[in-house]
Amino acid sequence: MGLDLSGKQYRKVPYEEKEALLEEVKEDLRFGDYMYGCYDCGICVAACPSARFYDFSPRKIAQSVAREDVDLFYVFLNDSVWDCSQCFSCDRCPRQNSPGGLITLMREVAVKHGLASAQEALEGYGRVVYKIMSTGTQVSPDMLQANAFPDWGPHVKDIAENLDVWRKALPPETLHTTEASWKVDEKTLIELYLIWHATGVMDMIKEVDEGLFMILQDVMEERLEDAGYDVTFD
Ligand code: SF4
Numbered sequence: 001m002g003l004d005l006s007g008k009q010y011r012k013v014p015y016e017e018k019e020a021l022l023e024e025v026k027e028d029l030r031f032g033d034y035m036y037g038c039y040d041c042g043i044c045v046a047a048c049p050s051a052r053f054y055d056f057s058p059r060k061i062a063q064s065v066a067r068e069d070v071d072l073f074y075v076f077l078n079d080s081v082w083d084c085s086q087c088f089s090c091d092r093c094p095r096q097n098s099p100g101g102l103i104t105l106m107r108e109v110a111v112k113h114g115l116a117s118a119q120e121a122l123e124g125y126g127r128v129v130y131k132i133m134s135t136g137t138q139v140s141p142d143m144l145q146a147n148a149f150p151d152w153g154p155h156v157k158d159i160a161e162n163l164d165v166w167r168k169a170l171p172p173e174t175l176h177t178t179e180a181s182w183k184v185d186e187k188t189l190i191e192l193y194l195i196w197h198a199t200g201v202m203d204m205i206k207e208v209d210e211g212l213f214m215i216l217q218d219v220m221e222e223r224l225e226d227a228g229y230d231v232t233f234d
């Protein structure tokens with residue numbers, strides 16, 4: 001079934017509420033770099049991989065914002081923005097728009113306001129977000145276990161058993177760890193925590209996943225305290 005663009009499904013949401021969200025997107029400092037108006041030419045759609053697989057159109061999203069169609073914007077804010085893979089192939093727009101950038105802004109506003117659609121879209125990513133935000137890196141090599149990846153073949157068992165040896169064979173010293181993708185300097189990690197605190201990233205996480213927020217809060221506050229910072233994430 002295709003997207004219902006009539007806005008009927010969001011009829012109960014007050015118009016002023018939807019309008020305020022559109023204004024918030026437009027007030028972002030980056031907005032002027034992402035939207036100069038739209039020719040409705042569809043070049044972004046031709047370049048967009050997500051448009052091939054989903055009922056998704058960067059052109060329609062750009063148009064809804066350029067025309068300030070509040071109801072349609074709200075439909076896309078809920079039902080479309082999470083289908084974008086953020087590849088920015090649409091940056092070849094002849095009007096110099098960045099529909100992908102515009103979608104980034106829309107996602108941030110959706111998360112900041114804890115929209116149910118954003119919570120649902122991010123539900124499966126808690127573990128990844130926790131890993132990145134607590135350690136500063138992504139998936140760790142010690143997650144590579146034969147029972148977790150049976151379809152990867154028998155060599156996974158060999159690698160898992162000798163993981164520390166394999167890792168030490170890699171030239172950069174920062175990769176000689178099995179608990180993180182690479183060793184993140186303590187100073188860098190503290191700086192990341194402070195940036196996420198100052199820029200409201202933790203507030204956004206609190207809106208969409210309170211449980212994840214609380215776990216991260218414990219880890220970060222303790223580490224910051226050890227480093228001599230009196231910072232709380234309330
Ligand atoms: S950034 Fe999003 S909208 Fe742009 S081409 Fe990639 S998937 Fe499509």
Ligand code: SF4
Nearest residue numbers: 038039041042044093
């Ligand atoms: S955003 Fe750019 S490429 Fe896409 S329809 Fe509008 S003018 Fe064309």
